[in-house]
Amino acid sequence: MTSSSNWGSESLAVLWKDLLSEFRTRYSLSAVLLFSVTALAVVSFSVSPYALDPEAKAAFLWIVLFFSAMSGLSRSFVREEETRTALALRLSASADAVYMGKLLFNIVLQSAVAAIVVPLFLLLMDTRPANPALLTAATALGTLALASSSTIIAAIVSRANAKGALFAVLAFPLSLPGLSSAIGATAEALRGSMPEAGIGAAGDIRVLIAYSALMIAASLLLFDYVWNS
Amino acid sequence: MTTDGKTEVFELVLESVSKSYGARQVLRSVSATVRTGQVLAITGPNGSGKSTLIKAVCRLIRPTHGRILWKLGGKEVPAEAGRKVIGFVSPDLMFYDELTAAENLRFFAQVRGMKIADEDIESALDSLHLGGRGSDVVGSYSSGMKQRLKYAYALQHDPPLLLLDEPTANLDTQGVSLVHDLIEDSKRSKCIVIATNEPEEVGLGDIVIKLGE
Amino acid sequence: MAAKWFLGVWMILVILGAFFYAPASLGLGQISRIIFFHIPTAWVTVLAFLMCAIYSLRYLKKRQPGDDMAASVSAELGFLFCIIATVSGSIFAKATWGSYWNWDPRETSIFVLLLIYGAYFALRTSVDEPERRGSLSAVYALLAFVTVPILVFVVPRIPAVQSLHPSESVVSTGGEFTMDGRMLTVLLASLAGFTGVLAWVFSLRMRAARLLGTIPQRKED
Numbered sequence: 001m002t003s004s005s006n007w008g009s010e011s012l013a014v015l016w017k018d019l020l021s022e023f024r025t026r027y028s029l030s031a032v033l034l035f036s037v038t039a040l041a042v043v044s045f046s047v048s049p050y051a052l053d054p055e056a057k058a059a060f061l062w063i064v065l066f067f068s069a070m071s072g073l074s075r076s077f078v079r080e081e082e083t084r085t086a087l088a089l090r091l092s093a094s095a096d097a098v099y100m101g102k103l104l105f106n107i108v109l110q111s112a113v114a115a116i117v118v119p120l121f122l123l124l125m126d127t128r129p130a131n132p133a134l135l136t137a138a139t140a141l142g143t144l145a146l147a148s149s150s151t152i153i154a155a156i157v158s159r160a161n162a163k164g165a166l167f168a169v170l171a172f173p174l175s176l177p178g179l180s181s182a183i184g185a186t187a188e189a190l191r192g193s194m195p196e197a198g199i200g201a202a203g204d205i206r207v208l209i210a211y212s213a214l215m216i217a218a219s220l221l222l223f224d225y226v227w228n229s
Numbered sequence: 230m231t232t233d234g235k236t237e238v239f240e241l242v243l244e245s246v247s248k249s250y251g252a253r254q255v256l257r258s259v260s261a262t263v264r265t266g267q268v269l270a271i272t273g274p275n276g277s278g279k280s281t282l283i284k285a286v287c288r289l290i291r292p293t294h295g296r297i298l299w300k301l302g303g304k305e306v307p308a309e310a311g312r313k314v315i316g317f318v319s320p321d322l323m324f325y326d327e328l329t330a331a332e333n334l335r336f337f338a339q340v341r342g343m344k345i346a347d348e349d350i351e352s353a354l355d356s357l358h359l360g361g362r363g364s365d366v367v368g369s370y371s372s373g374m375k376q377r378l379k380y381a382y383a384l385q386h387d388p389p390l391l392l393l394d395e396p397t398a399n400l401d402t403q404g405v406s407l408v409h410d411l412i413e414d415s416k417r418s419k420c421i422v423i424a425t426n427e428p429e430e431v432g433l434g435d436i437v438i439k440l441g442e
Numbered sequence: 443m444a445a446k447w448f449l450g451v452w453m454i455l456v457i458l459g460a461f462f463y464a465p466a467s468l469g470l471g472q473i474s475r476i477i478f479f480h481i482p483t484a485w486v487t488v489l490a491f492l493m494c495a496i497y498s499l500r501y502l503k504k505r506q507p508g509d510d511m512a513a514s515v516s517a518e519l520g521f522l523f524c525i526i527a528t529v530s531g532s533i534f535a536k537a538t539w540g541s542y543w544n545w546d547p548r549e550t551s552i553f554v555l556l557l558i559y560g561a562y563f564a565l566r567t568s569v570d571e572p573e574r575r576g577s578l579s580a581v582y583a584l585l586a587f588v589t590v591p592i593l594v595f596v597v598p599r600i601p602a603v604q605s606l607h608p609s610e611s612v613v614s615t616g617g618e619f620t621m622d623g624r625m626l627t628v629l630l631a632s633l634a635g636f637t638g639v640l641a642w643v644f645s646l647r648m649r650a651a652r653l654l655g656t657i658p659q660r661k662e663d
Contacts, residue, residue, distance in 0.1 A: 006342055013339035024327040084323040091317050093340040156578050160568040169564050173557040174585060177592045211592055218588045222581045225502050229577035
């Protein structure tokens with residue numbers, strides 16, 4: 001056996017372990033998907049899509065995606081504490097690797113949700129996006145933004161007497177910049193085609209990238225204090 | 230940890246370690262120095278702070294006063310390197326029930342930054358009388374088997390400091406003697422701390438700390 | 443000691459000045475006087491937020507319970523002033539622009555700050571162990587501190603976002619509302635006064651906490 005400090009492969013090990021656990025127990029994905037499809041059904045049922053302008057449609061979409069994130073993204077950390085496996089992990093893994101691995105897992109989970117919710121949403125809202133490329137970019141970056149702000153909050157909540165609502169209460173204010181930019185960019189994607197939509201959404205896209213980078217950087221610096229508290 | 234075939238000496242220093250939770254004082258100025266080749270036995274009635282002291286030693290909790298020092302080859306080991314120098318067994322330790330024993334061990338090795346081969350995992354399991362059970366999920370293990378698996382977890386990275394909280398919990402007579410042999414064997418190249426109420430295990434200690442007086 | 447008397451007199455002068463010395467705005471009338479209280483309280487809530495972040499950082503580095511107490515007290519005061527700022531802002535909005543709430547960027551920022559304070563306290567009450575409570579809330583305070591500038595400065599700059607709040611600095615508020623020299627004087631005096639009030643109440647709360655033994659013994663090493 002040889003020893004090497006490879007932050008990257010250690011994070012991937014955490015990701016792989018979470019994916020494997022998820023595959024075997026279906027702890028998170030099925031609950032989250034059920035929730036998001038239900039939320040989508042409620043939205044679709046209560047509004048006539050033809051009465052909605054692109055901003056409203058974008059807002060509804062991201063409301064569903066946000067609450068899906070609130071239902072799913074805390075599970076990976078909460079599960080470690082509930083099943084008491086966190087101790088074994090704490091003693092063998094570096095905090096950075098744990099954070100990155102869980103962040104990657106949350107990105108994968110939220111992407112899976114988005115991959116199902118967005119097409120379903122377009123179907124139910126009878127909408128053809130004027131700018132599919134921009135829509136994909138907005139969704140992908142919005143997903144990244146949601147995961148970036150939620151992961152460390154999930155860790156915080158797992159170390160508290162976590163009751164479900166606490167996660168959403170803590171995460172929402174911090175997620176706002178990401179959410180509002182995602183909604184803005186999505187509205188542009190639904191409304192217009194290049195180059196007008198691109199120019200309109202450029203600011204939002206820039207904010208999403210900067211915001212995600214900032215949240216991940218801040219999380220990396222602070223995670224140790226949460227994980228080892 | 231070996232350099233030039235000789236084991237570097239590991240030193241664990243406890244300087245007046247105290248721990249209080251609010252008004253309740255659990256540990257009162259505990260001091261000791263333990264080196265490679267020595268066993269520190271911590272004993273005392275339930276609730277006297279044995280587990281608290283073990284957790285303080287591996288920096289899972291911070292002492293209210295005093296400090297804990299890890300030294301390898303005379304140089305101080307920083308807190309972040311704890312995962313490389315400590316092997317930990319405790320009733321609080323749990324593994325992933327939905328993964329097999331081999332998958333668990335492989336995961337922990339990877340996350341420690343180690344390259345581990347399947348044969349290494351197999352032989353580790355064999356030596357703990359878990360041979361052939363590597364591809365069973367840990368959820369199907371008995372408590373005695375889980376206890377033995379904890380030793381595979383604690384030893385896979387050959388740490389110079391071994392912390393054993395209730396080393397023979399859940400073990401039958403065979404398991405108990407397995408662990409006692411293991412402690413004897415490891416003693417030569419490791420520094421060992423045991424928290425226990427078993428008189429036989431307290432007897433293994435070169436230094437004994439009695440808590441709760 | 444004498445400072446609190448000086449502060450008391452100062453604030454009385456500010457209040458008198460706000461109602462008698464400074465002229466009412468030509469366009470809005472007497473309601474415009476609320477600006478002497480709205481802007482300073484908004485300023486103080488941000489200041490308290492900054493204090494909370496600083497004490498939180500100190501707590502993470504040094505683990506002194508006093509720093510955790512200071513972070514918590516700053517947050518309490520910030521929350522209080524935030525409520526005052528939100529309500530006074532809403533009254534001003536109704537008078538000036540016709541509706542109590544419009545989700546314009548500044549309004550949204552102050553509301554988000556309110557949510558952050560609320561979340562901070564929700565977190566504190568859900569952790570029993572004092573050390574862990576201190577660590578977790580300190581991390582949250584710092585995360586929030588890092589996020590708020592984006593909300594306040596970046597989001598409103600996006601051209602597509604419309605703003606009810608004038609974009610110029612505090613000194614002149616465009617539209618039918620121009621800042622008279624006397625108004626500026628009272629405003630600046632009020633800013634100083636409210637900052638003083640924050641400092642004074644903060645020190646009172648900290649002294650009380652120490653005397654009541656709410657802060658455990660200072661940790662020695």
